[in-house]
Amino acid sequence: MTPAPDILCIGSVLWDIIGRTPSHMRLGADVPGRITRVPGGVAMNIAMTLRRFGLRPAILTAVGRDAEGDQLVAEAARMGLLTEYAYLSEDLPTDRYMAVEGGNGLVAAIADAHSLEAAGDKILRPLEDGRLGSPETPWAGPVALDGNLTADLLARIAVSPLFARADLRVAPASPGKAERLLPLLGHPGATIYVNREEAGLLCHRDFAGSEEAAQGLVARGARRALVTDGGRGASDADGSGVLTQIPPEVLVTRVTGAGDTFMAAHIVAEREGAGRDEALSRALRTAALYVSGDNPT
Template sequence: MMGGEILCIGSVLWDVIGRSGAVMRLGSDVPGRITRLPGGVAMNVAMTLRRFGMRPLLLTAVGRDEAGDELVAAAERLGLVTDHLYRSEDLPTDIYMAVEGANGLIAAIADAHSLEAAGDKILRPLSDGRLGSAAEPYTGPVALDGNLTEALLAEIAESPLFARCDLRVAPASPGKAERLLPLLPVPAVTLYVNLEEAGLLCHRSFEDAPSAASGLLDRGAARALVTDGGRTAALATSDSVLTAEPPQVLVTRVTGAGDTFMAAHIAAEARGETGETALATALAAAAAHVAGDVAT
């Protein structure tokens, strides 16, 4: 896969994140900082890909409201292509809200109802000739997230519009991991999940990332990358299971770490890196993100 254009399909919204340096529990009321930044899995992946020199095109739903106009303007300032967005007149711009403490993510709510309601309207550029058609499908790399409905993901798994692309897929969260089940047996799919998500997809628990990656292949996946926080990560294909250790860093944020890992791995392979080298590059990028060494 060469560098350059890549489609990012899925959630593009506002992230509202409250962070505190205190250890938090249920009912905690502590001082901290609250930020609003462009977010969503597809957006986080696209922003990282852009930092690595690729040209991300966003396919998503954004409302024709003030929040949507601000989000599109922010995406364009970041160098992302917004020409193919579905802008809805009656659906509000989606939003994600999370609270993080010194002990990690405390709670989060993802309101991606507008993306779900828009359905296959976000894919029109792939069928109407702007980016491809059923007769001449898109042939480049595609990053897809699990914020789409299970029905639409199942449709994508069988759609001729995706028959010739290099499809990279990640769940939006553990709660949406099983939406990806229809994509597991698709030969061109590379799956990016954490240990918990791998267990949900395989309907069993795993002790570590290498066993989880192997388990996903047993479930039909062609290629799977599994991360496990600060522990060993793994990349499994039919030929081998490769592993790498993430750098040990002080964790200052967790939201977006998996998205950063996915994007960094895609970009590394676009540059020609392979195997353990690309895996290590992606882990280093994710570690820099959680350490707060990369601006968002």
């Protein structure tokens, strides 16, 4: 029998095609570097980090029944992720993400998550057909949810009985999709993970730092918000107040997936009983190891 998952990771599971160079890049630059193809997507990145920490994540996503999809599902299963709840589509291609990273950080990226968006609520069927829950007995564990879903589906999730008892951990896919999360701010079980720019988009204002941004999201209706701001600090705010820490200084060698790694490490720390201060510290240390080029475990 398949073991029960410890957490559900709902959202994008795709191939990351990443070009990296140590050179600083400007518009139109043509420089030597390395190009890799690895499993990625917000939900996938979170699931992979959770698995490295010993959890059993299940991925709820859309993957095409094509060669790329078969390879992606096989790789996810090889890493120990539970893939049997994924929606496998006969007519939608497997999604992809392409990014260019230079010595000066992320230069540009394009996310092709159209198949996930087209699949819609088909990816949620295991939560209503009894495999993972139903409207009468909803899933009561942790859920990592990403903003690659459509605005309409995220709005329905915000009021759906399928998520009424979930410990909902929510992250946008990118600043361009941050406002999709607005309906989830009022969910009584939601914790929002964003960077300072995304917090500003959700609150329709600029913030000077992570502390102000986290407080702004709580004032906007979030039960709890965690806001990162690169190397300048990260804050955890709820109705009782705000906690801020500065991340360790490291040499940055990659940035794609750093926020997902932070979120996953924070979830694991709290699952293991860490308090707010220790959970934030562990998440920042794990993310620092990741951007420095190490795979944290």
